[in-house]
Amino acid sequence: MAQAARRLAALAEQVLGAPLPVRLRAWDRSEAGPPGAPVLVVRNRRALRRLLWKPGELGLARAWVAGDLDVEGDLYRALDLLAESIWERDEDTSRRSAPLAALAALRDPHLRAAGKELLKLTGPWVPPSPPVEEARRTTGPLHTLRRDRQAISHHYDVGNAFYEKVLGPSMVYSCAYWEPGATLEDAQSAKLDLVCRKLGLAPGMRLLDVGCGWGSMVLHAAREYGVNAVGITLSEEQAAYARKRIAEAGLTDRVEIRVQDYREISDGPFDAVSSIGMAEHVGRARYAEYAAALHALLKPGGRLLNHQIARRPLKDEEGYQVDEFIDRYVFPDGELAPVGRTVAQLEEAGFEVRDVEALREHYALTLRRWVANLEEHWDACVRLTSPGRARVWRLYMAASALSFERNRIGVNQVLAVRTPGSGDPGLPLRTREWHS
Numbered sequence: 001m002a003q004a005a006r007r008l009a010a011l012a013e014q015v016l017g018a019p020l021p022v023r024l025r026a027w028d029r030s031e032a033g034p035p036g037a038p039v040l041v042v043r044n045r046r047a048l049r050r051l052l053w054k055p056g057e058l059g060l061a062r063a064w065v066a067g068d069l070d071v072e073g074d075l076y077r078a079l080d081l082l083a084e085s086i087w088e089r090d091e092d093t094s095r096r097s098a099p100l101a102a103l104a105a106l107r108d109p110h111l112r113a114a115g116k117e118l119l120k121l122t123g124p125w126v127p128p129s130p131p132v133e134e135a136r137r138t139t140g141p142l143h144t145l146r147r148d149r150q151a152i153s154h155h156y157d158v159g160n161a162f163y164e165k166v167l168g169p170s171m172v173y174s175c176a177y178w179e180p181g182a183t184l185e186d187a188q189s190a191k192l193d194l195v196c197r198k199l200g201l202a203p204g205m206r207l208l209d210v211g212c213g214w215g216s217m218v219l220h221a222a223r224e225y226g227v228n229a230v231g232i233t234l235s236e237e238q239a240a241y242a243r244k245r246i247a248e249a250g251l252t253d254r255v256e257i258r259v260q261d262y263r264e265i266s267d268g269p270f271d272a273v274s275s276i277g278m279a280e281h282v283g284r285a286r287y288a289e290y291a292a293a294l295h296a297l298l299k300p301g302g303r304l305l306n307h308q309i310a311r312r313p314l315k316d317e318e319g320y321q322v323d324e325f326i327d328r329y330v331f332p333d334g335e336l337a338p339v340g341r342t343v344a345q346l347e348e349a350g351f352e353v354r355d356v357e358a359l360r361e362h363y364a365l366t367l368r369r370w371v372a373n374l375e376e377h378w379d380a381c382v383r384l385t386s387p388g389r390a391r392v393w394r395l396y397m398a399a400s401a402l403s404f405e406r407n408r409i410g411v412n413q414v415l416a417v418r419t420p421g422s423g424d425p426g427l428p429l430r431t432r433e434w435h436s
Contacts, residue, residue, distance in 0.1 A: 004121065005030040008042065011117055021081035025072075037081070038073035045123040052118060053127045061325040064395055065131040065388045075398050083402070133388040135332040142333055143283040145261055149234045150332070160214070160241045162384040165377040166370050166393065171214040171241075174277035174307060175363035175411055184369045187362075192220040195274055197434035198355070198415050199303050200426070201225040205271040208232070208297060210262050211278025215242025215255070221274075222254045230270075232260040262290065268297035276307040279342070283335045287342075291349035300420035304351065309363075309411045311336040329392045339412045351416035355431050360410040367401035 004026035012020040022040045023033035031039075042048070047068035051059040063069040071078045119125065140147065167173055168184050176187030177194050195217065201207065203226030209217045212231025215238075221227045233239050242257045273294050282290045294304055314320055322335060343353050374381055374394055381390045403409045417425040 003030055004028045005032040007117065007121060009033055016085050018085060021085060022078055038071055038078035040078065041070040041072055043068050043070060045121065046128050048118060048122040049125065049128055052122060058324040058328065061329060062130055065133055065329060065391050067387060067391065076402060079399050079402055131388045133386065133392055134328050143286045145263065147333065148261065148281065153235060158389060159384050160237055162381055165381050166374050168373060170216055172216045173213050175359055176366045177359065178362050178365050192217055193224070194434065195276065195305050196221050196225050198305050198413070199272040199274060201227050201272060208270040208273045210273060210275040212242060212257065214238050215245050215257060217274055217276060218255050219245060219249060219251065222251050223249065229255045231255070231257045232262065232265065234259065234261060262293055265297060269299040269302065270297055271299055271302050273298055273304045279306060279308040280331065280334050280336060283333065284337065287345050288348065291345050295349045295351055295418055298418040300418055301426045302418050304416045306346065306414045306416065308342060309336055309409060310339040310342065311409050313338040313340065330396050336409065339410065343414060346414065346416050350418065352419040352425060353414060353416045354425060354427060355415040357413045358410055359413060360404050360407065363411045364401045364404035367397045367404065371397045371401065
C-alpha cells in the first residue's frame, strides 16, 4: 500500500517539532498533509539521499535544481509557509559549529529514530552528484581579480537571450522604480532617470557606470542627458551585448564599454559614478578599497550613486554567513551588509553622504514581474539554458521577492559627494527635488 508521503510527513513533524505546513506527494503517488495547501512533490528517493548527505538548505536546493523536488500550486505561498519552519530555523542553528550540531542530533532520540526511518526510505545510500549548475568550489582569498571574474561569469554568462526573456526589453537587472499602473519597462526607465537626476547629469559630463550590465544606464544617460559615459563589466557576454546596443543607437562616439574591474581604472577623474546592483559582489574584505577607489575616481564635487541590496544587521556581525543556495547557484562569493555599515564605509573613504532612499517594496514588485516573465517563457528559457538553471532562477527570484516583502532584506540608493574643501557639495537645498 502506498504510504511514503505519510511516513515522510511524520518524519518531518519529528524533526521540525510541528506539522509540515504544506501537503506532500511522494514518488508512489501517496499524499499527506493539510488539504488545499501547496503541494511539495518528492519525485524520487534521490531527493531524500540529497537531504541525508547535505541536511538543510543546500540539500533542499540540490533536490530542487535537479528536479527531484517540485511545488504544485502557489510557489510564493509554499515558500512563505516553509520559511519559518525550515529556512529560518536552519538560519538560527547554522551559527552553531557543525560538530556541536551533529553531536546534539546524535543525542536526540527523536532525531535518531527519524534518521533510521529516513534511511529505510532512501534506497541505496550513495551520495548523488551535485547538479551541474552548482558553482565549482574555489580556493584562495576572496575577491581577487581572478576569483571575482569567475564569480561574475557564473552568474551572467548564461546567455543574453535568456536574460532578454526574464528581464524584458530594458535589460535592466536591478529594481525598477514603480508608480501605480506602470509597466516593467516604464518602471525601469523611471529608475534610470531617477539615478541620472540624483547625479545631476548634464551635457558634456563624464560618467562612470561600475557594473554596467547590458549597458542600459550608460545608454539612457548618453541619450537623455548628453553625457560621455564609460561602462565597465567583468562579463564578456554583457560587454558584447552592450556594445551592439550602443552601436545600434549611434552612440559609439560617446559611450565606451570595457571588460574591466573597478580596481583597474586609471583614466579618471569622472564627474559622476553610478554603481547599481554591483556592490553586493565586492565583499566585506574589499569594501573599504571599493569606496576609496570610487572616491579617488571622482572630481571634487563629483557624485556617487550607490544602489545596493542590504540585509538586516545581526547582534553578532561575526556570525554572518552567506546563504548556501545563493553562494552555490546564484552569486558565488556575494555578500550583503547592513545599510548602516555601507554608509559608514563610504564616509570613512571621504564621501559626504547626502541622501539614503529605501526602495525595498520596489524590488519585490520587480522580482514578481521577472518571475512572471520566466514562467510565461518557461520552455524557451529551458532551451536557452537548462532545466536546472531555469529552476534556480525561479526559486531565487520568488524567494527574494518574499524576502523583500517581509523586510528580511532591503535595497537602498545612497547618494554621496566628494565634497570639495570649500564645503559646497553643489546640491540643491532641497535635495529631493529630483523626484519632481
